[in-house]
Amino acid sequence: MSEARQGTVAVDDHQDRAHRGEHAPLRRIIDHLADGIIVVDSEGSIRFANPAAELLFGRPIEELVGHAFGFAVGTQETTEIEVVRRGGGVVTVELRIVPTEWEGETMDLVSLRDVTDRKQAEERTRELAHEQTARAEAEAANRAKSEFLAVMSHELRTPLNAILGYCELLALGLSGPVVDAQREQLGRIQASSHHLIGLVNEILDLSKIEAGRLTVNNAPASAAEAISAAATLAQPQAQAAGIALSARSLDDPAPTYLGDEDRARQILVNLLSNAV
Template sequence: MNAAPAAASSSADAPAPPPARAEPSRILLLLDQRENRSLLAAELGDRHQVLPATDDDALDGEFDLLVLDGRSLDRLWERVQRRKARDEPGFLPVLLVTSRPGVKMITRHVWRSVDELIVAPIEKAELRARIEVLLRARSFSLQLGGQVEAARALAQRLHQQAEELRGTAERLAERTAAAEEANQAKSQFLAMMSHELRTPLNAIGGYADLIEMGVRGPVTDTQRDDLARIKAGQRHLLGLINEVLNYAKLETGTVHYDLADVSARDALSSAEALVAPQAHARGLELEVAAPDTDLWVRADEEKLRQVLANLLSNAIKFTPAGRVRLSCEASGADACFRVSDTGIGLSPDKLEAIFEPFVQIRSDLTRTEEGTGLGLAISRAIAEAMQGSLTAESVLGEGSTFTLQLPLSSRS
């Protein structure tokens, strides 16, 4: 190659410098003409790593730009195309340096092999500019290829994680189904056993009544005391079994709710009547504070009375002395029924546990305060089924407040 002297040009016409590289770009020179190979190596060696080669196998090495002349291209064009394909999707640029002005009319395989062409004589500035453009394209393609590989690796990891999550979800669904099946079996067993136990208990109560009435003969005072104890025990056991049966019905979803407009005043009054004897028997003050204006709530009247009576019974049971208060007031779109007491209270860590089935409010009282520990669990389930909620607040040693929140009806 006979390189012409560089044409006069201002610095403004010079190409912008390429992005900073950690290592210089590698330029492979496969030029049959030794003089041209030496001239290009000297011209480009100050900024790039130039690899002059006389062996065609250098095409199998690693480089960022290939510079060929016409003779080497004629000989190597098939290998050049295979080498470019090996780098795909990365771009491996090839520059043809030729002294044949009519080279653009060469067969089409040249343009599948060559990305840029310079016809000698060459200006140094043009040569440098062409090479920098090709190296920039190479650098950008490598960066893009790295991002594509990173994206592909990320997609593969996400796919693996999705498969793992799918497997976990399937196992969880199987376990959930098994747990639900076991829960249904447990509830059905409880319901069946409750029915089976209630029959003989009712018979015991019936026979005790017959004996007490003297149907089987005269009854002494001592026998009457014994019969009273038998009947009290029978009623207590029957009450416990009824709680278990009610809870089983709630779990199996067989409880029917007849929602209607219910007067809050009437609900307070009927709940008071149910528990007043208990409060008086324990020497407690039972206070009922009706709302200033009558409120109407959407609820099942019987089940609302059941929940309020249960909350009041619990308050009476765990209040050794003092007062139990029942009130109701509007709060936004809801009515809040509150049962507060001056009893033993609860520590904050037990406020949610008491709504779990078979949990007693105070474990140290299980021998003196009878019950299944189902009352609050049943009451919360009923409240939620009526689109409401049941919550508790308490201070240990000072008392507790249970709040039943139900939606107001359009009549309020």
């Protein structure tokens, strides 16, 4: 080897040792940082990696240094990347890039911070906020429904009560004599009106069921009266279909049951209406 060549090699080796010596204090600091630190040259190859970077990537330093970083480092803005660790684990990493002089060359010092836990916490916070918003919207919808049912109940009760009142006046003969056939028809109108009021109450009961506040009256009631009332209500529908519908009790005394009279009557009406 020529003396000039030997001199050049000696100078380069001396400069390399000088640069390493110059960065020795910085290396010791970087080695103890919790964030991963790598140094990437202009070709995109990793020239240095600290122990935290080794843990972050799940690879020994020997498999990092001298290999391509694999992510663009042309911007100094903070970005987030996903790093696939050996074994399949994925972590979210916050990446910061700062140009620096390293071993006599201009390189990029890249800091890598594991923000997986923070991102998961943020996602959970968004989910909770969405759940709270959905819950608030559901509660508002329930309130609106309850208000609507209350208004509807009032609006329906008013004309139904008027119908019942006029039926009673007609039955009393205040508008003239009432024959038996007319009295029977007035009775059916009254029964149907009472039934409609019961249906209005049942609509209101739906909101009570959803709120868990529905109460059922449990008291002795006449089975014959429930059957007779249901038959009376279903009679017009049966006549329109050309079906003869009648109800009578064969037991004496008439049987009784323990339950809610209004709901039992509604069940019977539904059964008869479906049958007709």
